[in-house]
Amino acid sequence: MPPTSPWSKLRAWHLLLGLLLLRLLFLPFFCSLYDLAGDESYYWEWGRRPDWGYYSKPPLIGWLMGVVGWASGNQEWGVRLAALMVGTGSLTLLYQLGKRMFNAETGLLVLALAALTPANVALNLFFTIDSPLVLLWSAALLAFWGAVQGPERWTRWLVLSLVMGVGTLSKQMMLVFPVLMVLFAALTKDVRPLLKRPGFWLSVVGALLFMLPVLWWNQQHGWITLEHTKHHFNTKAQADLLDHLVQFVEFPATQAGLFTPLTWFGLLTVSAAALWQWRRLGMKERLLATFSAPALVVFHLLALRQSVNPNWPAVYYLAAMVLLAATWTRASTGLTLWPGFMKLRRPAVVVAAVLTALAYLVPMGLWATRRTGDDKLDPMARIHGWSPAGEAAGRFLAACPRPEQTFLLALGHRENASQFAFYTPQHPRAYRWQPDGVIASQYELWPTPAESVGRDALIVQPSEKPLPRKLERNFTKVEKLGEIHVPLGTTGSRKWQVFLGSGLKEWIATP
CATH class of the missing domain: 3.40.1010 (Cobalt-precorrin-4 Transmethylase; domain 1)
Structure with missing residues (x-):
């Protein structure tokens, strides 16, 4: 079967619709078992008082919660359904990115690798700031690729500017996206002429303009969001070498659990290989490497210094997912890896499918233990x-x-x-x-x-x-x-x- 055959495309949409249906069927059970997380009800409170900024984050999640509360009558199912719909949108955009950059088979594998992770399970159940961020980062990758490889059109840069701009209203992390755009163009000879195009810079400036109301709000409130963000990078005053080593081991262990061990190993492998083999990479591979490898290196090094929240590097795995899928489907010839690595594709998908299934089955088991009274086994006891x-x-x-x-x-x-x-x-x-x-x-x-x-x-x-x-x-x-x-x-x-x-x-x- 040719990798771009209609049947290959149909399988991807079947997988998307199947996942959506299964998750819809799972939602009532999950809602009966668990309540909203503290952050979710906190952001719902933001939605009751719309503003241009909030204590710790830009305003988008508050606005979205306001819409969800209005549409659902402030019901829990509305928050859960919003998470599922936004998460499904993110998967759809990732599939489109893999397909447009390489082929439909790559898009299908990207979809499978992204969906079959406990991280994606959580993303489709809990409506927090990472849900809109992942959606908008995925959309920005797709829009940027369209602007880079397509003919010069102002509409392409305008779409990119709008997506990045709305993304900056979701989480501060989105501000890194235009920086990586400039880095990619500066380090890629074939793309360097982008730096002379007005559309490129207008898309960056236009996106940053979205932050003006947020900056004004912060100025009116003593730059409280900046002060809060700075606290994330404070280290323990008395932390010793053992503490730092525990932090360093804990971070990759958590990442391996969230993305499943073989998939996570594959993501780090292609990211490291892309940095090592940078000179021989094509434009596609360089773009994906730029939006993944440097940041993943930084976060793993940062774990030597301090505690790193597991969700911080989430968006940088998206481009790595596409690069890994392109490598395993042999759609990309930019990376040279040992033969054994290429054989990990099937085991990685199988292991990911098993662990993802467990992510859905474990709540059922925890429900059973709760009925017998052993709630100490429930790691999510805080949200019931x-x-x-x-x-x-x-x-x-x-x-x-x-x-x-x-x-x-x-x-x-x-x-x-x-x-x-x-x-x-x-x-x-x-x-x-x-x-x-x-x-x-x-x-x-x-x-x-x-x-x-x-x-x-x-x-x-x-x-x-x-x-x-x-x-x-x-x-x-x-x-x-x-x-x-x-x-x-x-x-x-x-x-x-x-x-x-x-x-x-x-x-x-x-x-």
């Missing part, structure tokens, strides 16, 4: 128990003297505020108590409860300690209504004390 807690809070709220004039006030981690705001059926306005005055989340940037003077507060305290006296002094009266106790199997539980603060007199959070 919120729904019944919210329902209990809703009953407390409905029994308040003035439920429509009562807001939610949560102590502790920000997820207490966002999860209760989402899962309490009334979806009350939520605030967070931060007594030291430090800006630790978006809640400290929003207006304080001072805007609700005269109203009552349903206060949730995630501990058995009494409420802080300086909090109680803000109200005319504070009384304990009861407790929320959500069992997690028979070996754990979530507990909150619930208070009613009547008649907010003023708002003084700090001493």
Whole structure:
């Protein structure tokens, strides 16, 4: 069968539709088993208050959550479905990239390699900032390739500029894309004339213009996003050599788990080979190597210095996926690798399929262990128990003297505020108590409860300690209504004390 035959193309669309159907069927079960992650409800809160920026990220995820909340009536299934649809779009774009750069067989293998990873399973279940980033990065790769190899057309550069611009609103990582564009053009003789084309530079400038409202917002808020981002690169003051070695081993081990061991080994191998054999690479291979290899090297070296979040290098594996698929389908002759490596294709797909299937089957097993009470085996125990807690809070709220004039006030981690705001059926306005005055989340940037003077507060305290006296002094009266106790199997539980603060007199959070 020729690699570009119609049947090869049809198989790819069958695979895409089959994955979409299976994941749609899995969603109700997953929703019944797990609640939203803390970040998801937090971004949903952003969506209730649209703005040009937020504490830790650009605004796109908040805007998208706002649309999802409006379209679904603030239901959990809407968030899960959004993740699935965006994830399916990302896979479609990757397939198109592999097909257009090489052939349909390569596109099919790219699709399989990307879909058959636990990382992609998570990407299609959890609607966080990485979902739109991966979609827009994939779209930008496809648009850039079209602009590079096609005839000079302003529309191509305009599309690229729009995709990159919207991408910068999803996550700061997208700002690296135009840098890699310039690097690729500068290091590739056949493409170097791009640096003299107005369309090339206008696409870069146009994309950066999207950041102007975000920069203005940050300037108005003391550059809080920049300050937060800087914290990611702080190292432990007392970290010793053993700590750094553990970090260094932990990062690649996590990456191998997320992308499956043989696929991850293949991705790193072609990336390293592309750097080593750079001079003999063609234009396609150089483009893919530029958008993958340098960054992957940087992140693995960074792991020697500090802890690296597993999702940080996610977008740099996309181009590596295409390069690996082109190598294994022999669509690319740019890389020279040992014969044994070429034989890893089938085992890699089989291992990936097995591990991906386990990623879906494990929740079912965890569901069974939860029924027997052994919830300690569940690594995602943090994201269940919120729904019944919210329902209990809703009953407390409905029994308040003035439920429509009562807001939610949560102590502790920000997820207490966002999860209760989402899962309490009334979806009350939520605030967070931060007594030291430090800006630790978006809640400290929003207006304080001072805007609700005269109203009552349903206060949730995630501990058995009494409420802080300086909090109680803000109200005319504070009384304990009861407790929320959500069992997690028979070996754990979530507990909150619930208070009613009547008649907010003023708002003084700090001493």
